[in-house]
Each structure stands twice: as C-alpha cells, then as structure tokens.
Amino acid sequence: MDETMHRILDMLSRNLGRPMSIHELTSKMEQTYGSAYYANIHEKIQEMAQDLLITLSRSGRSSIISPYFENYLLIDFFAEMELIRKQDFLKGRQEMQMLMMEIHTFMHNIPFIKSISLMSPERNSKLNKAEIMFHLKSSNKKSSEEAKIEISAIMANLQRMHNIRIDYLILEDETFLDLLRSNESNPVREMLHNKITILYPQSFWMSIRGEILRGTTIVTEESETHPAKISEENLVFNLARFGYTEFGPKLEQGRPICMEYIISAIMFHKDARRMDAIPIILAKNSKKTSYDLLLFLARRYDFEGKILGILKALRNLVAHGMANVDESIRLLEAMKIEEVKANAKSMKEKLRLYNVT
16 A cells, blocks of 8 residues: 555545535645645546545535445555554654554453444644553454453553553444444544554554444534533533533523533532532433443543442432443442542432432
8 A cells, every 4th residue: 555545545534424616625634744746646546546546526616525335445545544553653753663562462361342442643642641442243242341341450550660641432333333324423523533553453444444334424623512612502502401400491502512521511600500410411321321321421520439429329319220220330440549439418309309219
C-alpha cells in the first residue's frame, strides 16, 4: 500500500457515514497530514474505484467517494491501514512501544477479545495517558464478567508499571454495535474518528462491515463531547428525554447525547439538585444504560466512588429492573474503589416522587 492510498483509507475510516467529494477529501488530508496533492489523490481514487474498494457517485459536478464494503478485500486494506498508523504512532515512543507489547502479551490468552483500539492516541500520549477500548465477543454473563475483571486487573498493573494513566472501556459486541447505531453523541461514535486498532484490526472492521451490509447507517462524530461543556439547553433537553423533568418540560430542540455523558456532566457541576437526577434516570432507563460505558467515563472523570455509592443505593431501593447494576458493582469492588455513600433517604423520596420504587 502506497502513502496516498493509506491516507485515503485513513480519511474514509475517520468519516464513516459522511461521503466526501474528492476536493473535501483532499482538504481533510491536508489538515491531517500537512500536505495533499489533488492530482495524485484523484488518480489513486480512480484506481481504487476500478479495484472495487470504493464507489464513486455523482452529486452535481462533484464525485462522491464511499468505501465499498461489499468487497471483502476492503477489510484487509483497512487492517493494513491500521497497522501502518500503529507503526507511525509508535516511532520514537519507546515507553508506548513497551506498553503495547505488554498489552499484546497479557491479552493474547483472554479468549473473548475481538479487538483492542487506542482512542485519540496522539493527544493522549502528550498527556502521558492512554485510552483503550476492548471489544469483546458475546459470551455468557459469568465468562464476560470474569474477562472484564481480568482486563481491569491487568490495566491497573500496567498503569503502575509504566507510571501512565490508563482509562479503559470494555464493551461486549452487542453493546458496541448498539452504540455505533445510535443517533446520540457517545464515545464510541466519536472514537471512530480518531483511533488505532492495535490488535485484531480485521475483526474490528468485519464487525463494521457486517453492520453496514445489514443496512445500518454508521456515522462518526468529528468532535469529542466534553461533559463539562454540555450546554444548559442540551442538559435539560436530554434529562427530559430520559424522564427527569425537574428543570422544565422537554424542549423542542436539542442535541441527543447519551445518558452516560449526561450523568458525567451532572458530576462535573456538583449541584445537589442536579445530582438528584442521576438515580432517577438510571432507574427509569436501566435496561438501556451501558454500565460499561458509564464505568469508563467514571474512570476518565474520577467519579467511580460516587457512582458506586449511587448504584448500591439504587440496588437496595428499587425492587424491580435494577439487576443490571450487579456486575458493575462487583467490578468496582474488585478494583477496590472506595465507595462514596449516597443519601439513601433523599434518593428514596425522589424515586417515590417519580414512581420508580
């Protein structure tokens, strides 16, 4: 694979669901790599179209480019692109090379791993941290929980060994695909725009291919949501979507944002009245909540102890529908997270007010 083809595939992978003209692609390549030559890109695109790796369609006077997932060979090219990105990223980063080697060594024997990806690798490396997504094959609950505990223990050990912060997201296949399908802003859709799949990239792209061929529209998010910067309007809009109307009825306009981000935003504000919303929306949406995603954000934004306290109180107060939190409680306790106890009396009153006890 030559450099031009690698860069074209990189841009296509970062912008799934966002078809681009050749001019738009050239502009994005220039922004990312510092240089891009339209004539070379145009020529390579024609070759890739002839090889059925991409499709070209007309929109006015522009040619619109899309990856052609019907062609199985495209998966190998995307996998090769990931390997090149990994090599480029690791050049000159000796400590990161050691970390990647140890991740490969420790994770090789965990049977349920489908792929491992670094999220926003360049930015995080400058901050002496790594954000890692573990994509697991679907399995029975007991085996899945054991794998999550083992991965968590390995990550804690590597963090101590390398004096680097590691925030990790562990998602089973079904949850991973649900988040990709979602129309809400969430870390998985955002991750696709800037990630390197460091282990089993073919498996990662086969999952994407399978969803697209089933007719799913997967659209990456170009910018990352920071919970502290979610506007008041979007916060109120989404709280109402999830059944909490203390701050007013559902607004007509607003950006759909995943509940796990909304909970993180409330944790940032440290407002007692807003904190009341967390157990309500969790109780009302327990079966829709990705607790693995919530634990990742709790690690990233340092509210693991608080969420443990809320989950344990909820488990005791809500009679039905909260069994999903048991695994998260066990995972947090296995990692020896110190619980910040929630105000169970106040929580019980609020839950009764919203008819979720």
